[in-house]
Amino acid sequence: MYRYDSIDRHIVSQRVDQFRRQTDRFLAGELTEDEFRPLRLQNGLYTQRHAPMLRVAIPYGMLNSTQLRRLARIARVYDRGYGHFSTRQNIQYNWPSLESAPDILAELAEVDMHAIQTSGNCIRNTTVDHFAGVAPDEVLNPLVYAELIRQWSTLHPEFAFLPRKFKIALSGSPEDRAAVMVHDIGLKALFNYDGEPGFAVIVGGGLGRTPIIGHQIRDFLPAEHLLTYLDAILRVYNRYGRRDNKYKARIKILVKALGLDAFRREVEQEWSFLEGGPGTLPAREIARVESRFTQPAYRPLPQVSTGLEHHLSADAAFARWVSRNVHPHKVAGYAAVTVALKKTGVPPGDVTADEMDAIAELADHYSFGELRVTHEQNLVLADVETESLYALWQALDALGLAVANRGLITNIIACPGGDFCSLANAVSIPVAKAIQERFDDLDYLHDVGDLDLNISGCMNSCGHHHVGHIGILGVDKNGQEWYQISIGGNQGPTAALGKVIGPSFARADVPDVIERLIEVYLKARDSEAERFVETVQRIGLDPFRGNVYALADQ
Amino acid sequence: MRSLISKTGVVNGDPWLRLEGAADAAAAGADLLVPLAVWLEARERLLDRRGRLGVVIEPGDEPAVLASDVSWLSLIAVHFPSFTDGRGFSTARLLRERHGYRGELRATGPLTRDTLFYLARCGFDTFELREGENALESLAELLAFDEVYQAANDRGPLFERRLQALA
Numbered sequence: 001m002y003r004y005d006s007i008d009r010h011i012v013s014q015r016v017d018q019f020r021r022q023t024d025r026f027l028a029g030e031l032t033e034d035e036f037r038p039l040r041l042q043n044g045l046y047t048q049r050h051a052p053m054l055r056v057a058i059p060y061g062m063l064n065s066t067q068l069r070r071l072a073r074i075a076r077v078y079d080r081g082y083g084h085f086s087t088r089q090n091i092q093y094n095w096p097s098l099e100s101a102p103d104i105l106a107e108l109a110e111v112d113m114h115a116i117q118t119s120g121n122c123i124r125n126t127t128v129d130h131f132a133g134v135a136p137d138e139v140l141n142p143l144v145y146a147e148l149i150r151q152w153s154t155l156h157p158e159f160a161f162l163p164r165k166f167k168i169a170l171s172g173s174p175e176d177r178a179a180v181m182v183h184d185i186g187l188k189a190l191f192n193y194d195g196e197p198g199f200a201v202i203v204g205g206g207l208g209r210t211p212i213i214g215h216q217i218r219d220f221l222p223a224e225h226l227l228t229y230l231d232a233i234l235r236v237y238n239r240y241g242r243r244d245n246k247y248k249a250r251i252k253i254l255v256k257a258l259g260l261d262a263f264r265r266e267v268e269q270e271w272s273f274l275e276g277g278p279g280t281l282p283a284r285e286i287a288r289v290e291s292r293f294t295q296p297a298y299r300p301l302p303q304v305s306t307g308l309e310h311h312l313s314a315d316a317a318f319a320r321w322v323s324r325n326v327h328p329h330k331v332a333g334y335a336a337v338t339v340a341l342k343k344t345g346v347p348p349g350d351v352t353a354d355e356m357d358a359i360a361e362l363a364d365h366y367s368f369g370e371l372r373v374t375h376e377q378n379l380v381l382a383d384v385e386t387e388s389l390y391a392l393w394q395a396l397d398a399l400g401l402a403v404a405n406r407g408l409i410t411n412i413i414a415c416p417g418g419d420f421c422s423l424a425n426a427v428s429i430p431v432a433k434a435i436q437e438r439f440d441d442l443d444y445l446h447d448v449g450d451l452d453l454n455i456s457g458c459m460n461s462c463g464h465h466h467v468g469h470i471g472i473l474g475v476d477k478n479g480q481e482w483y484q485i486s487i488g489g490n491q492g493p494t495a496a497l498g499k500v501i502g503p504s505f506a507r508a509d510v511p512d513v514i515e516r517l518i519e520v521y522l523k524a525r526d527s528e529a530e531r532f533v534e535t536v537q538r539i540g541l542d543p544f545r546g547n548v549y550a551l552a553d554q
Numbered sequence: 555m556r557s558l559i560s561k562t563g564v565v566n567g568d569p570w571l572r573l574e575g576a577a578d579a580a581a582a583g584a585d586l587l588v589p590l591a592v593w594l595e596a597r598e599r600l601l602d603r604r605g606r607l608g609v610v611i612e613p614g615d616e617p618a619v620l621a622s623d624v625s626w627l628s629l630i631a632v633h634f635p636s637f638t639d640g641r642g643f644s645t646a647r648l649l650r651e652r653h654g655y656r657g658e659l660r661a662t663g664p665l666t667r668d669t670l671f672y673l674a675r676c677g678f679d680t681f682e683l684r685e686g687e688n689a690l691e692s693l694a695e696l697l698a699f700d701e702v703y704q705a706a707n708d709r710g711p712l713f714e715r716r717l718q719a720l721a
Contacts, residue, residue, distance in 0.1 A: 005716075007701050007712065007716070010700060010701060011699060011701055011702075011703070014698060014699050014700065015699075017698075018695075018698050018699075022668060031666065034637070035637060035666055035668075038637065038638055039668055121638065121640075151703040151704070151712070152703060152704050153704075154703055155672075155699065155702065155703065156703075156704055157643065157671070157672035157673075157675035157676050157702075157704075157706050158640075158643045158644055158647055158672075158676055158706065159640070159643070160640060160643070160669075160672055161637075161638050161639065161640025161643070161669075162640060227704070227711075235644050235647075238640055238641060238643070238644050239641055239644050239645075243639060243641075273652055277705070278705035278710045278711055278714075279704065279705045279711055281713070282713070282717070284717055285713040285716075285717060288713070288716065288717065288720065
């Protein structure tokens with residue numbers, strides 16, 4: 001991961017000082033709530049149902065064990081002993097006090113962390129493929145560019161008060177694991193025919209109330225122009241994005257209103273003035289930032305581990321975990337491991353302080369002291385020797401963190417929902433729990449195979465329900481919680497938005513409905529290789545509707 | 555009382571008079587600050603009078619309409635009607651970096667000290683604070699950060715300085 005230099009550290013510490021002064025003025029009555037709101041939001045502090053929520057940035061999801069131990073300490077000292085990893089690769093604390101927020105930020109700064117721009121109408125944390133740099137299918141390692149974007153976007157003086165929040169995602173693999181098609185800007189890192197690094201630029205995707213798949217506005221942007229081109233897009237958005245209605249303020253609405261071609265012309269025209277200007281990245285700077293990244297000291301290892309082969313044939317539970325939670329690595333003899341934060345009955349992404357400490361220990365022991373947060377609300381140990389997988393699995397299993405459900409229906413992605421969030425129409429965590437309890441038979445789960453299930457408690461779609469193979473959305477009908485179900489959504493290179501199957505359901509009926517949907521799939525799939533979402537694409541919604549609403553008619 | 559500060563200190567005795575009413579009603583010889591619409595409509599008459607001229611720009615106004623006027627104007631006041639409308643930041647950079655405006659660039663509106671650092675980076679020289687905002691403490695906020703990452707109107711990107719230090 002990127003190592004701060006003294007300047008990075010100084011900027012973060014001056015930001016803590018500034019926020020402390022702002023908080024003091026607010027508490028002294030010198031700033032009104034309206035004046036303080038954007039300031040606290042840009043430092044990660046939301047107000048929510050019970051207490052402020054603090055969202056801490058984990059830039060492009062990368063953490064080291066020292067930082068994770070500090071997050072554990074913060075959970076213990078300032079919160080109720082746990083944290084919640086979000087779908088934006090950040091961590092959220094649900095119970096800090098406003099008065100303690102500057103102290104928490106100071107504790108974060110000591111380990112080169114911050115909460116800068118984790119909310120508010122500004123450029124948020126850039127998200128990246130959680131296997132960046134280690135995935136064998138990767139074309140171009142996007143991490144150095146993610147760091148360059150982090151620096152460019154941090155305290156950007158022109159774009160701190162945009163019409164709405166702004167999210168950038170970056171992927172370097174054709175298997176897009178960063179959801180670049182549903183971000184304000186998505187960047188696909190790739191090489192052109194001359195072997196030069198650069199990006200395909202996608203604009204105007206997004207979930208929320210108006211889900212839209214993004215549009216590619218540039219097929220290839222040379223890497224040196226990355227920041228000036230981002231400046232051009234952001235400037236067009238800052239000047240022309242709607243500010244009269246927050247539900248129509250995202251860049252996707254501007255792209256739609258202008259039309260793609262007109263929007264592209266605006267950006268290209270703006271960029272014609274900025275191209276080659278001071279923000280242009282010299283190759284030396286790209287190389288310098290690259291050199292600030294830690295390089296794991298991989299050992300030369302054989303491709304095949306005999307120990308691993310033995311355990312795979314001897315231990316079915318281990319083999320199942322490997323088949324779901326262990327991922328290929330570009331270096332022979334290594335693998336990336338998903339640490340599943342999806343215990344039944346615990347909100348997806350929630351981790352206790354003790355678990356954080358234990359995972360930090362495992363990262364030190366097995367993965368060069370580093371780990372990553374995924375947008376599926378899991379953690380990843382990215383550099384594990386395959387020979388050590390069995391020992392790691394046993395250690396994780398002892399912690400209850402070896403649930404072999406990566407990619408399965410019980411690997412639910414969910415927002416905090418109405419139990420915590422003041423925006424939500426409905427709870428999401430108890431729904432997740434009920435589904436996980438219904439599908440607790442691992443053999444059945446593995447038979448069903450890949451199935452992304454996403455739950456959002458309201459239209460803001462923090463649980464990304466639009467791109468779940470099955471998406472569940474909490475809706476409010478006359479003050480009661482109902483759940484609308486869609487199927488056929490998909491993330492990745494073939495990103496698609498799910499379609500609503502019909503009228504919504506009471507909470508108690510949701511597990512039955514999911515089971516009915518899966519019944520149709522199991523009967524209709526043309527082979528075990530056809531995934532749920534592919535069956536939906538092939539046979540359409542009607543057979544699913546028929547089986548689900550027949551239930552209601554009985 | 556709204557105080558006015560510059561990047562270097564408190565400004566006492568602002569010479570600028572805001573035009574109220576028609577352009578012809580303007581006091582002769584005064585430094586006159588007029589709305590953009592008035593400027594566009596009465597440009598020739600305003601230029602004929604004695605005294606310096608300034609124009610007020612609202613968030614939705616297009617700074618390019620002043621492209622050929624920048625050398626006549628001694629003040630451009632960019633209005634921030636609300637704290638969270640960030641269009642004026644882009645307006646300022648365009649005036650400075652695209653249209654070559656060299657005169658005084660003033661941020662007006664109910665400003666608190668909290669945006670001053672960003673405003674200064676975008677090319678503003680003077681800042682009209684909201685009622686009750688402490689001018690001396692606000693001046694200190696102009697120095698909230700010693701270093702910045704990205705290029706803006708005040709300096710080039712941090713990477714230039716980092717690479718220089720390596721050379």
